[in-house]
Amino acid sequence: MTAHAIEVDGLVKLFHPRGRPPLRAVDHLSFAVRPGSIFGLLGPNGAGKTTTLRVLTTLTRPTEGTARVAGFDVVASPLEVRRRIAVVIQQQAADLLLTVRDNLASYGRFHGLSGATLQARSARAIEQFGLEECAASKVQDLSGGFRRRVQVAKALMVSTPVLFLDEFSTGMDPLLKRSVMALLREESRAGRTIVLTTQVLTEAEELCDDILIINRGRQVARGDLHALKLLSGGVYELTLTFDEVPAGLAAEVAALGPLRMETTRTTLQVSLKEDEQQVLALVSRLAARGTVRRVEVSGASLEDVFVELTSLEEA
Ligand SMILES: Nc1ncnc2c1ncn2[C@@H]1O[C@H](COP(=O)(O)OP(=O)(O)OP(=O)(O)O)[C@@H](O)[C@H]1O
């Protein structure tokens, strides 16, 4: 057995779109995931996140390189891998023709649950995910948000050592999302390894112990939140609140080439990569332009780091 829950070495996945050059969706990725950690795979649209998860969950074969999940090679032993994982992946549906309850039951049985345990786990999942009223409905008759609930309920009902979630929160209302995040933390504390992708960086910021940022199939950065923020040292987020943002101010700030900028009638929010002195000088210059009600300066958020690192790569 291996010490890592997941080991990926030199992974490449090529696609061959008709009439176009081959596309490197995953381009020599290597990483390992500690058992019991929550690992976030982040990157812009098309970065290769879903493709990576599809390889790790045996849905597609790698072109080159190796991947081991729970100690088993995804190509040599796909069934062994499948027994040890639960997957919530983009576009993968529950069994549409079965009812919600039967979906949970058949999934639980595949993972070795039966009898009273299966009953209890299924009842708990139905309750946790607010599926009481649609438990007897076929999944094909549910809304998108409820289908997602069924998928996540299934994954959390079983106790496979590894759990993969591809943008799990898409279409979930904020209350449910909160409770799912709490459940994920509990699972991780109990030793389950979780690999997730998300576009909602505050989610990753709250959940992930370890983060890999990829772009165009390649690693851009890797580390825990603290390390990533250091990596992107010198990013400041500045919020100025005015009675009314002075005319021309937004254009002036945009000329400084901020990483991000948002304005409303009364606020100007901007992320800049500058040294601290310059940021402070800027604040006082901007403040002199109008009646400032409030000034906030804070260090980088994961979103700032993400934007900075992935746009560096573009250049
Ligand atoms: N079956 C396929 N055939 C051809 N190209 C594909 C296929 N699946 C994915 N791709 C391409 O591979 C690249 C990576 O796609 P992937 O779905 O892994 O990205 P992603 O990071 O999950 O993006 P998103 O944030 O939009 O979900 C994209 O350029 C995509 O168009």
Ligand SMILES: [Mg+2]
């Ligand atoms: Mg995707």
